[in-house]
Amino acid sequence: MFFTNPAPRNRRFQFQLSLEQLEARQLLSGFQPTAVEQLFLEQLNDARANPAAYGASIGLDLSNVAPSQPLAFNPLLIQSARQHSQDMNDRGYFDHNTPDGVNPGQRITNAGFTWMSWGESIAAGSAFPDSASALKALIIDAGVPDLGHRNQLLDLQPIFNNQTEVGIGVVQNGSGPLTNYYTIDSAAPTDSRPFITGVVFNDANGNGKYDLGEGLGNVTVTVAGVGSTTTWDSGGYSFQVSPGTYSVTASGGGLAAPITESVTVGATNSRLNFIGSSSSLGSGGGHTASNLAPGTPGIASVSLGSQSAVFAIGPDGGLYRHDPSGWTKLSTTQQFMQISAGTDGQGTADAYGVTSDGALYKYDVTHGLYMADSPGQIQAVNATEDNWAIAVTTDGSIYSYNGLANGQGARFIVEAAGFAQDVSAANDSAGHLNIYAVTPQHTLVEIDSTFKLALLSGGQTITQVSAGQDGKGNTDAYVVTANGALYKFDSLNGFFEVDAPGMVSQVSAAEDDWALAVGTDGRLFSYNGKGQGQGQRFQVQPAGMAVAETADNRNNGQLDVYFLTPTDLVFLVNPDGVTTTAMGGL
Incomplete structure (x- = not known):
């Protein structure tokens, strides 16, 4: 669907959603997220954790939307999403399908992801210079009768309940006619075990949130008795586990000292962020x-x-x-x-x-x-x-x-x-x-x-x-x-x-x-x-x-x-x- 913003310079934005439920394929290496893509995921997971509060912040009533689990980055889905955003920029089109007729499911398969179902949202335009503006437009979903983007991103339909992994691909200030391109690919893996996922960062501005430039790469995240992973340059990480209670330690990289937390994981993903240095959150009063x-x-x-x-x-x-x-x-x-x-x-x-x-x-x-x-x-x-x-x-x-x-x-x-x-x-x-x-x-x-x-x-x-x-x-x-x-x-x-x-x-x-x-x-x-x-x-x-x-x-x-x-x-x-x-x- 194509929308034209009647602002100066003919700013444009477009969205589309497609969904299939087909077969699986095998896994390869993938891309790690950029800081912008990590920020988009943090903002999306904030919205999923508290839809009503997010809706209030953008002037949209989401009080009837239940919270949903955080999504975990998968490098193969990031590869699929980013390559599509780059391709739309390079070849000057805006669609889920490439000019060669390759659809999102085929792109995800070609990246090597083993999937049971998938969903995709795309946005593009000079009206979206940052991740927050793109996410806002996709959630509001103006001009989209079935609210397909909102349904995918906030997990509002059963098909999305098991889509626990995501790839986000962003091209900003590109050479394409729409300047900024965003692709969000979510998918359900064949292995249904949940993830511990989050980001390690230094909270330089003391707002309690991840911002550009705050991520800490090369931090070792160790799940006691299970194994370890290393944060991407963006500070993000994902680690698949079975349900249970785990001691998780972040150490090395830019952390001044190790941080250990305990997390209980049920049937769905759990979000665990590590803050290397921060200021206290403000208080609204009461007995805080x-x-x-x-x-x-x-x-x-x-x-x-x-x-x-x-x-x-x-x-x-x-x-x-x-x-x-x-x-x-x-x-x-x-x-x-x-x-x-x-x-x-x-x-x-x-x-x-x-x-x-x-x-x-x-x-x-x-x-x-x-x-x-x-x-x-x-x-x-x-x-x-x-x-x-x-x-x-x-x-x-x-x-x-x-x-x-x-x-x-x-x-x-x-x-x-x-x-x-x-x-x-x-x-x-x-x-x-x-x-x-x-x-x-x-x-x-x-x-x-x-x-x-x-x-x-x-x-x-x-x-x-x-x-x-x-x-x-x-x-x-x-x-x-x-x-x-x-x-x-x-x-x-x-x-x-x-x-x-x-x-x-x-x-x-x-x-x-x-x-x-x-x-x-x-x-x-x-x-x-x-x-x-x-x-x-x-x-x-x-x-x-x-x-x-x-x-x-x-x-x-x-x-x-x-x-x-x-x-x-x-x-x-x-x-x-x-x-x-x-x-x-x-």
């Missing part, structure tokens, strides 16, 4: 530690059956726990920014905390306070059960931590770099852990216990999330938006507004649909969290009383609510919901 100062008010609690354990950050930045004799300081010189309470393997209380230097600490009664991850690593944490915690790292990855002491601790990657800036997690009544993440685009995403992703929000700018349980024992999540509105997600009602803009600054979800929140004027509110217009808000404390709060349910269902005042006093709200019990000052 990177935007807080030491001594910022913080309080956390966890139910221990018939009672609760309460932890707090003192005005000196120290970590404190409340016991019958009052507040006991657990830390020494550490400066805590954010804390979260959970339970250890014996069912007693533990707490995780993020310090001002980005280190992760854990406290439990057996081992005291100890470092769970080194400085520069963490920006937000959420403690769960059985020693575990979920954390967002400074590069925006999500990790789970087993929280073990004495050198036995380990972390496991859940989502790769650039995915999140805040996180909260909760177990449902069956024990399944669901994770709720706020992305850098301020959207809310759920990662269920099978690692399936779902976009939950619809255009709101979300800054904080807290996970709990609804009245049926399923997990739910409350979020605060940048304009002070309160929203909730649950499986019965979906995503809906609970309170209007300008009302809420912080929220803690509990059980049975309830949540506690600090109002923008310092009031303390409780919410019953019901949808369909049945929700109610109750004022627990008047204006100016609360700067932070926490809540949890005892085994008998009683909701324990604690709040911290501007003068660092802590109070327990009694079961009548009106009177309070003083717990002393920090």
